[in-house]
Amino acid sequence: MxxxxxxxxxxxxxxxxxxxxxxxxxxxxxxxxxxxxxxxxxxxxxxxxxxxxxxxxxxxxxxxxxxxxxxxxxxxxxxxxxxxxxxLMPIPATQVLIRDLRAAGHTLHFLSNMPLPFAEHLRKAYPLHEWFVSGLFSGHVKQIKPSAEMFALAERHFGVPPQELLFLDDHPVNVEAALARDWQAVLFTDPASARRELVSRRLLNA
Known part of the structure; x- marks a missing residue:
C-alpha cells in the first residue's frame, strides 16, 4: 500500500x-x-x-x-x-507511525498545502527524503487541496492507480476529495486513532 x-x-x-x-x-x-x-x-x-x-x-x-x-x-x-x-515541529507519535509503516514495507509519500518559504524550511530542517519516497507541496505545483487537479497531479507523481493510495489528512474536505478520486482516505485526528485505523485495515500489526 x-x-x-x-x-x-x-x-x-x-x-x-x-x-x-x-x-x-x-x-x-x-x-x-x-x-x-x-x-x-x-x-x-x-x-x-x-x-x-x-x-x-x-x-x-x-x-x-x-x-x-x-x-x-x-x-x-x-x-x-x-x-x-x-x-511546524514534528509530532513525535506520527514520527513513530512513519517509522513503523516503513518497517512494515509500505511506501510513503506526502501531499501538503504549504507555501514556498515554509516548504523550503521543512526540506532544510528535516530529513523528508528519509521519511518519504516523494511528495508534493502546493507552493511548488501551483495547485491546492481539495482541488481535483492537485490529486490528479499527485497520482501522476506517485505513479500508481488511485485505488492503491491511502491518504491521511486532518481536514474533512480533503478526505472527501481524495475519496471522490477513488483513493482510500482516513480523517486524521491524532496519531493513536490513525494507528488503530491502520491496524484495522491490516496495514500494521497491533
Whole structure:
C-alpha cells in the first residue's frame, strides 16, 4: 500500500488557535478567540492565504493583503507569518507511525498545502527524503487541496492507480476529495486513532 501523509496537523504541529494565542497574547486570551482570529487570518486556507499556499503570492504580499483586509497592524501580521516555521515541529507519535509503516514495507509519500518559504524550511530542517519516497507541496505545483487537479497531479507523481493510495489528512474536505478520486482516505485526528485505523485495515500489526 502507498500511504500519503498531509503535513500540517498530521506530521507537523499545526493548531492555529493556540498558535495565534501564543503569538498575540495581547490580542487573544482564549482558544475560542484564537479560533475566531484564525478563521479571519487564514480564511480556511482560501483567499489571500490560499494564494500564498499555491505559491502565487509572496510572504510580503500575503502580509500586506491580510493587514489591509483585517485592519490588523502590518507588523503584527508579519510576526505571525515569521513564526509559522517554528510552529511546524514534528509530532513525535506520527514520527513513530512513519517509522513503523516503513518497517512494515509500505511506501510513503506526502501531499501538503504549504507555501514556498515554509516548504523550503521543512526540506532544510528535516530529513523528508528519509521519511518519504516523494511528495508534493502546493507552493511548488501551483495547485491546492481539495482541488481535483492537485490529486490528479499527485497520482501522476506517485505513479500508481488511485485505488492503491491511502491518504491521511486532518481536514474533512480533503478526505472527501481524495475519496471522490477513488483513493482510500482516513480523517486524521491524532496519531493513536490513525494507528488503530491502520491496524484495522491490516496495514500494521497491533
Amino acid at each position: 502507498k500511504i500519503v501523509f498531509d503535513f500540517g496537523g498530521v506530521v507537523f504541529r499545526w493548531h492555529p488557535a493556540s498558535f495565534l494565542a501564543r503569538i498575540w497574547p495581547h490580542r487573544i486570551e482564549t482558544l475560542e478567540q484564537g479560533a475566531a482570529a484564525a478563521a479571519v487570518f487564514f480564511q480556511n486556507y482560501g483567499g489571500d492565504w490560499g494564494l500564498f499556499d499555491q505559491g502565487l503570492i509572496s510572504a510580503d504580499e500575503v502580509v500586506r493583503r491580510i493587514a489591509a483586509r483585517t485592519g490588523w497592524p502590518l507588523g503584527e501580521v508579519a510576526a505571525v507569518v515569521r513564526a509559522v516555521p517554528d510552529e
